C-alpha cells in the first residue's frame with residue numbers, strides 16, 4: 001500500500017521498479033506491484049568543479065530549509081486545485097508527494113545510468129522532488145472489477161504528446177502551425193532527422209479522416225510524440241521501432257490482414273478513444289459569470305463540419321489551450337515591465353481560487369484581467385501559463401481486448417472495431433506548472449521557428 005502518511009515521509013522505492021521513461025524535467029519509474037509510477041524531478045548537472053560546489057552548497061541550504069520539498073508541495077497543490085479540475089478528475093490521477101532519502105537518490109542515479117538516453121544525461125535527479133501517480137499504462141483495477149466478460153491478459157498503452165492545436169490572435173497569421181514550423185528548426189538543430197507529417201491542428205480538428213491521418217503520421221515518425229507500451233514495457237517509439245505490423249498484429253490478437261488495413265483500424269481505435277467522453281458524471285456548468293466559458297463553447301462550436309464532442313479528452317485539452325487569447329508576444333511585452341520571479345504566481349493564484357459560483361476558467365480569465373497593479377501583476381500571466389501546460393501535456397490510452405461477444409453491451413469505455421472490442425481508459429499527465437520565463441522562451445522560439453520555416457520554404461521554391 002502506498003496510501004498512508006508514513007510512506008509520504010519515509011518512502012522506500014520497492015525493490016521491483018522499471019525505468020519507464022523521461023522528458024526534459026522528470027524521470028519516471030513504474031512500480032509494477034502497486035499500479036503506480038514514481039515521478040522524480042531532474043535538475044541541471046553541473047559541468048565544472050565550481051558548478052558542483054555551488055550545487056552542493058545550494059542543495060544543502062535548500063535541504064536544510066526544505067525548499068525543494070516545499071516546491072514539490074506547491075506544484076502538486078497547483079496540479080490538484082487547477083489542472084485536475086480543468087482536465088477532469090476522470091482523466092487525471094490522484095497524486096501523493098513522497099520523500100526519498102539522499103542515499104536512495106544516489107543509488108537510483110547510478111542504477112538508472114544504463115537505461116537513460118545519452119541526450120538526457122545532462123540532467124540528474126533532484127533531491128526532495130518526487131511524487132506518486134497512477135500508472136496510466138494499465139487500466140485501473142476498479143474499472144475491471146465486476147465486468148461481465150473476460151479480457152486479454154495483455155494491456156496495450158498508446159502515449160501521445162499532441163502539442164499545440166490552438167492559435168492565439170498573434171499566431172493566426174503564421175504560415176503554418178507552431179508544431180509544423182518547429183520541425184524545421186529541430187531539423188536544423190539536428191534534434192530530429194526527418195520532418196514529421198503530423199499536425200496537431202489535424203488531430204484536434206474533429207474531422208475523422210484528418211485525425212486518422214494524424215495518427216498514421218505519428219506511427220511513421222514518432223519523435224517524442226508517440227509511443228506504444230505492452231504491459232508497461234516500451235514496444236514502439238522513436239528509439240524502438242520494430243515493424244508496426246508486429247504491434248497491431250499483437251494488439252488485435254494475431255488477426256491476419258494487410259498492414260494498411262490494420263493500421264487504418266488502429267488509427268480509428270485511437271481516434272474513437274480520443275473523441276469518446278469517458279467521464280462518469282458530467283457536471284453541469286453553473287457559472288455565474290459565463291464570460292470565458294461561454295465564449296469558449298461558441299468558438300468550439302463554430303466549426304460546423306468538425307466539432308470535438310463535449311467532454312472528450314481532446315476537447316478538454318483544447319479548451320484549456322484556448323485560455324491564451326493573446327499569444328506570447330503580448331505577454332512578453334507585459335513581462336518586460338516586470339521584475340517577477342518564476343514561480344511566485346502559483347501561490348498567488350492558489351490564494352485566489354475561492355469562488356464556488358464561478359467556474360475555474362472564468363476565475364482564471366478574470367484574474368488574468370487585472371488592472372496591472374504591481375502586487376496583482378503575476379496573475380496577468382496565468383491564462384497564458386496554464387494554456388502552455390495544455391500545449392505540452394501527454395495523453396495515454398490503455399486498452400484491453402475483450403474476449404467475448406459484447407455486441408449488445410453499450411458502455412462508454414468499450415470501443416468496437418472490426419477486429420474486436422476493447423476496454424479503454426484515458427489518462428492525461430505532465431500537468432505541473434511552467435515557469436514565468438517560459439513566456440520569453442516561447443517568444444524567442446516563435447521567432448526562430450518562423451525564420452527556419454521561411455528559409456526552408458524559400459530554398460524549396462528555388463529548387
Ligand SMILES: O=P(O)(O)O[C@@H]1[C@@H](OP(=O)(O)O)[C@H](OP(=O)(O)O)[C@H](O)[C@H](OP(=O)(O)O)[C@H]1OP(=O)(O)O
Pocket residue numbers: 023024025182224388391392434438441442445
Ligand atoms: O517549446 P516546445 O514546444 O518545443 O516544447 C518543449 C518540449 O519540446 P518538444 O517540442 O515537445 O520536443 C520539451 O520536450 P523535449 O525535452 O524536447 O522532449 C519539454 O516538454 C519542454 O517543457 P519543459 O521545459 O519540460 O517544461 C517544452 O517547453 P514548453 O514549450 O512547454 O515551455
Ligand SMILES: Nc1ncnc2c1ncn2[C@@H]1O[C@H](COP(=O)(O)OP(=O)(O)OP(=O)(O)O)[C@@H](O)[C@H]1O
Pocket residue numbers: 020021022023024025026027028037039093133134135136137159392394396429430
Ligand atoms: N502517470 C503516468 N502513467 C504512465 N506513464 C507515465 C505517467 N507519467 C509519465 N509517464 C511516462 O514517463 C515519461 C516521462 O514523463 P513526463 O512526460 O511527465 O516527463 P517530463 O519530463 O515532464 O516531460 P516533458 O519533457 O514532455 O515535459 C512519459 O513520456 C511517459 O512515458
